[in-house]
Amino acid sequence: SIQHVYGAQHPPFDPLLHGTLIKPGSKPPTTPVKLKKVSTFQEFESNTSDAWDLGDDDDELLAIAAENLNTEVVMETAHKVIQNHSKLQEQHKFQEEHLQEEKQVESAELTSVDNRLVKSVSEGHTSSSSDNASESSSMQRSQSLPQTSTPPLVSGMGDCNTSVTPALTEREASRLDKFKQLLAGPNTDLEELRKLSWSGIPKRVRPSAWKLLSGYLPANVDRRESTLQRKRKEYFAFVEQYYDSRNDENHQDTYRQIHIDIPRMSPEVLRLQPKVTEIFERILFIWAIRHPASGYVQGINDLVTPFFVVFVCEYIEEEEVENFDVSSLPEEVLQNIEADSYWCMSKLLDGIQDNYTFAQPGIQKKVKMLEELVSRIDEQVHRHLDQHEVKYLQFAFRWMNNLLMREVPLQCTIRLWDTYQ
Amino acid sequence: MGSAEEDYNFVFKVVLIGESGVGKTNLLSRFTRNEFNHDSRTTIGVEFSTRTILVGDAVVKAQIWDTAGLERYRAITSAYYRGAVGALVVFDITKHQTYDVVDRWLKELYDHAEASIVVMLVGNKTDLAQAREVPMEEAKMFADNNGLLFVETSALDSTNVEQAFETILKEIFHKVQKQKQRSSQGNTVSLASESPESTTLAQTEKRPCCVAL
Numbered sequence: 001s002i003q004h005v006y007g008a009q010h011p012p013f014d015p016l017l018h019g020t021l022i023k024p025g026s027k028p029p030t031t032p033v034k035l036k037k038v039s040t041f042q043e044f045e046s047n048t049s050d051a052w053d054l055g056d057d058d059d060e061l062l063a064i065a066a067e068n069l070n071t072e073v074v075m076e077t078a079h080k081v082i083q084n085h086s087k088l089q090e091q092h093k094f095q096e097e098h099l100q101e102e103k104q105v106e107s108a109e110l111t112s113v114d115n116r117l118v119k120s121v122s123e124g125h126t127s128s129s130s131d132n133a134s135e136s137s138s139m140q141r142s143q144s145l146p147q148t149s150t151p152p153l154v155s156g157m158g159d160c161n162t163s164v165t166p167a168l169t170e171r172e173a174s175r176l177d178k179f180k181q182l183l184a185g186p187n188t189d190l191e192e193l194r195k196l197s198w199s200g201i202p203k204r205v206r207p208s209a210w211k212l213l214s215g216y217l218p219a220n221v222d223r224r225e226s227t228l229q230r231k232r233k234e235y236f237a238f239v240e241q242y243y244d245s246r247n248d249e250n251h252q253d254t255y256r257q258i259h260i261d262i263p264r265m266s267p268e269v270l271r272l273q274p275k276v277t278e279i280f281e282r283i284l285f286i287w288a289i290r291h292p293a294s295g296y297v298q299g300i301n302d303l304v305t306p307f308f309v310v311f312v313c314e315y316i317e318e319e320e321v322e323n324f325d326v327s328s329l330p331e332e333v334l335q336n337i338e339a340d341s342y343w344c345m346s347k348l349l350d351g352i353q354d355n356y357t358f359a360q361p362g363i364q365k366k367v368k369m370l371e372e373l374v375s376r377i378d379e380q381v382h383r384h385l386d387q388h389e390v391k392y393l394q395f396a397f398r399w400m401n402n403l404l405m406r407e408v409p410l411q412c413t414i415r416l417w418d419t420y421q
Numbered sequence: 422m423g424s425a426e427e428d429y430n431f432v433f434k435v436v437l438i439g440e441s442g443v444g445k446t447n448l449l450s451r452f453t454r455n456e457f458n459h460d461s462r463t464t465i466g467v468e469f470s471t472r473t474i475l476v477g478d479a480v481v482k483a484q485i486w487d488t489a490g491l492e493r494y495r496a497i498t499s500a501y502y503r504g505a506v507g508a509l510v511v512f513d514i515t516k517h518q519t520y521d522v523v524d525r526w527l528k529e530l531y532d533h534a535e536a537s538i539v540v541m542l543v544g545n546k547t548d549l550a551q552a553r554e555v556p557m558e559e560a561k562m563f564a565d566n567n568g569l570l571f572v573e574t575s576a577l578d579s580t581n582v583e584q585a586f587e588t589i590l591k592e593i594f595h596k597v598q599k600q601k602q603r604s605s606q607g608n609t610v611s612l613a614s615e616s617p618e619s620t621t622l623a624q625t626e627k628r629p630c631c632v633a634l
Contacts (some may be wrong), residue, residue: 261441264460265463401466
């Protein structure tokens with residue numbers, strides 16, 4: 001289940017101070033699950049503060065967070081965007097004949113704005129995660145950007161790379177050991193593992209940790225291999241049973257939608273080679289058929305990516321990481337990755353299915369929670385949005401619907417998911 | 422936003438609707454940024470862009486809301502129709518299925534928007550003429566019979582994109598002008614007979630006229 005960390009750094013909701021938000025007679029807004037269990041903010045804060053432990057392999061993420069929170073940087077970036085926008089407005093007068101030029105200018109500028117963020121990510125890496133790769137992957141992120149460069153094969157797979165950094169710090173090494181001990185069994189204490197994962201899972205053990213935490217693998221180490229075999233077989237039995245029906249009348253709409261959506265995902269780290277596309281199509285189609293209450297909804301496709309990328313990392317050597325071609329993996333390995341991704345994605349979706357059922361109540365509820373949260377921690381922003389009649393649903397719908405996959409770099413999503421499992 | 426951006430006489434809210442994959446997002450990016458992206462990401466919920474153009478001697482800011490075509494989002498996207506004075510109902514001329522459901526989109530639109538909304542039927546992807554499944558005459562006749570404007574476009578090669586948006590903005594503008602002559606409301610103009618209080622898009626002294634439904 002998802003552990004909420006909303007408001008970890010902010011005072012708890014006080015109905016007296018926020019009378020405007022609650023209509024008389026209505027129930028106070030629901031508070032995040034975690035908050036319910038604690039009575040004071042201090043307790044809550046101490047419960048969650050370890051999520052921000054320093055010194056782990058989170059350094060790079062914290063660097064991003066710090067950069068993001070630095071007001072000067074924020075203002076500077078905002079200023080650049082505005083400048084860039086005005087410049088573009090002027091340029092538009094030239095239209096056709098300057099189109100190419102304009103695109104280059106725009107992408108160059110936007111990349112440089114973006115680069116700060118991406119660079120701080122790669123600082124955590126020793127050397128191999130080249131700036132080129134970071135640059136092009138950063139360009140893939142914003143959909144409004146013209147896609148002028150060819151995405152690297154698996155550039156972001158540099159994510160697996162840090163684990164082989166020659167000099168693990170002492171602390172990193174000891175954390176890795178702790179994980180390894182826990183994972184080695186004979187019965188992994190899942191609560192302990194969850195607690196440990198809260199401040200990030202080392203890349204090397206992430207695939208196993210995710211599989212355990214999601215409930216896909218049993219805590220008992222002796223049963224794991226047989227479970228994997230059984231589940232993988234079960235998945236491919238589904239494929240056998242259902243996949244041919246994708247062109248049947250009652251399923252063709254589902255398949256058509258998945259089929260047109262996957263090329264439009266442009267995930268930042270994966271080149272969607274036919275092999276990858278096929279795997280994603282099968283995973284999504286089988287899931288949709290087996291979950292008719294929601295079926296396939298755009299956004300679910302993005303949820304396959306983190307699992308797929310993490311599980312690919314389980315099978316590749318460090319020197320392959322940079323220019324890795326997924327389709328070069330042996331067929332059997334690809335099948336394992338596919339089945340594991342399917343089951344873990346299913347487990348994740350089990351907990352958030354009302355995000356994707358009719359009228360998407362789960363999303364609406366979460367957007368409401370966000371609104372409540374912002375009104376509490378930053379009333380000025382809340383009032384500003386309100387004055388300009390900006391509805392939270394207008395900008396936050398996608399955040400919730402795609403679990404931030406469209407908003408933050410994949411590495412950050414993966415790190416966040418360490419705490420979701 | 423540059424200051425020039427702020428000087429406009431009207432803000433028109435226009436929604437882009439139609440089946441998933443017909444090219445709504447690319448029509449919008451072609452019009453507002455002169456860009457086309459072969460694998461632009463699926464629109465989740467709603468996104469919007471603006472562009473300011475001259476209609477007659479009035480400066481019109483088009484605020485165009487690009488909605489997700491996926492059925493499941495309807496419950497949420499329909500809320501975005503509120504306050505729209507124009508709508509482009511887009512289909513793909515190479516996929517008959519996207520044309521077949523235009524009726525449903527119109528119903529959806531009229532259920533949630535003002536009856537006086539200006540609607541244009543847009544057959545997109547004329548660059549794929551060899552794969553055409555919807556004859557132009559058929560779509561044109563449908564549009565005529567239903568009181569819709571009609572145009573065929575290609576967001577890829579830019580054909581008629583500019584014209585489509587200009588036509589609908591002009592039509593809205595003329596409707597507004599007529600309304601203005603008849604109405605004694607002064608600066609606030611509404612296409613609808615009853616004007617809800619809160620949908621006015623922008624209200625400052627700097628902006629001479631705002632349009633709301």
